[in-house]
Amino acid sequence: KFEALNAALFARCLEPVEAVLRDAKVSQSAVDEVVLVGGSTRIPQIHKMLREFFGISEAGGAVGAPRLCRSINPDEAVAQGAAVQAAILEGEGTGALSGTVLLDVAALSLGLETAGGVMTTLVPRQTTLPASQTQVFSTAADNQTQVRIQVYEGERAMTADNRLLGDFTLDGLPPMPRGQPRIEVTFQVQANGTLEVRAVEKSTGREREVRIDDKRGHADGRLTEAEVERLVQEADKHREEDGRRRARAEARNALENDVYAAKQALDVGGGSGGGGGIHGVVQSLAGLDMEKQPHAKPGILRGVTVPPPPSKPPGAGKRGGNSGTSALPLIVLDAPNIAMRHGRKEKFSCRGIEIAAHFFSVAGHRVLGFVPDYLLDFDAVANKKRMAR
Known part of the structure; x- marks a missing residue:
């Protein structure tokens, strides 16, 4: 009757055991001995559950199998442990306590x-x-x-x-x-x-x-x-x-790092010239540099970032071709952002992303462009031909 009334409580007793093994990344078979501490560990049902959980037989199991340790007084162990921890936290770890370590x-x-x-x-x-x-x-x-x-x-x-x-x-x-x-x-x-x-x-x-x-x-x-x-x-x-959300945030951070490196390469290589179209694309990329935080106070930049891995100086890559071994970063062009930056919401054209892709490719970058179908539908034939090129 007692065991039936407390079945739910008994089941909860195994939760911390499972949590300890999971956090320590230790399997049940790797445990040598299970030490019972606390007065309630005298309950036979607790012994039975632990034996079943660790695969311990009534006779104690085979050689090398886990065993229940019942040689320690469970009440004294709790009281002594609490007293020792209190003494250490108060700086009284001397004398008999010298060298004693309790880990939290x-x-x-x-x-x-x-x-x-x-x-x-x-x-x-x-x-x-x-x-x-x-x-x-x-x-x-x-x-x-x-x-x-x-x-x-x-x-x-x-x-x-x-x-x-x-x-x-x-x-x-x-x-x-x-x-x-x-x-x-x-x-x-x-x-x-x-x-x-x-x-x-x-x-x-x-x-x-x-x-x-x-x-x-x-x-x-x-x-x-x-x-x-x-x-x-x-x-x-x-x-x-959470993994998907973190991956999106990290992908954006990586993209911002690549955009920044690309702009540095353009500055070193004199790429800021060459026509208003390219200048507009560069300005569009500049707008992606840092995610705006409207809740931040003026003048306080709240973000810190993990530094990107070291790379070759800007412009160190081979120019004049879209080589797969380029030392410059991969450039990812997001068509909707570029289009909106140019104010082309009513009728999208691939012209902006085409110019950007060509320019970065000539500078030695690998280029990847994204154009959603809903944008291509505005001028499907012309835009798909442009993107094919």
């Missing part, structure tokens, strides 16, 4: 927002504390003199779905082309859960930091285990959708 882990991932609203994680979930991670970022626009560092907690791919813990602005950056400044961001999590985030611009040494206590903005302290588990389950539920 990050309940949720910690990171910051980069271009496109992407959650860039520095301290992944289940990282052993204390922990310190450093990563180098850069600016998302030319002559950017300040960046806003926004610190988030959560498991979702986009920061809009995670929780903002705090933010600060690093100003006084030297005006440079986008991607050149080196901004070193360090996340340091103490054993008690306190988070310190520091950003340093390497060429000037200017730095700012923010300190976030372990309450993470909660009046009652940290998130409860139930709240953490709910957030993790939501992330699992939306994993595919």
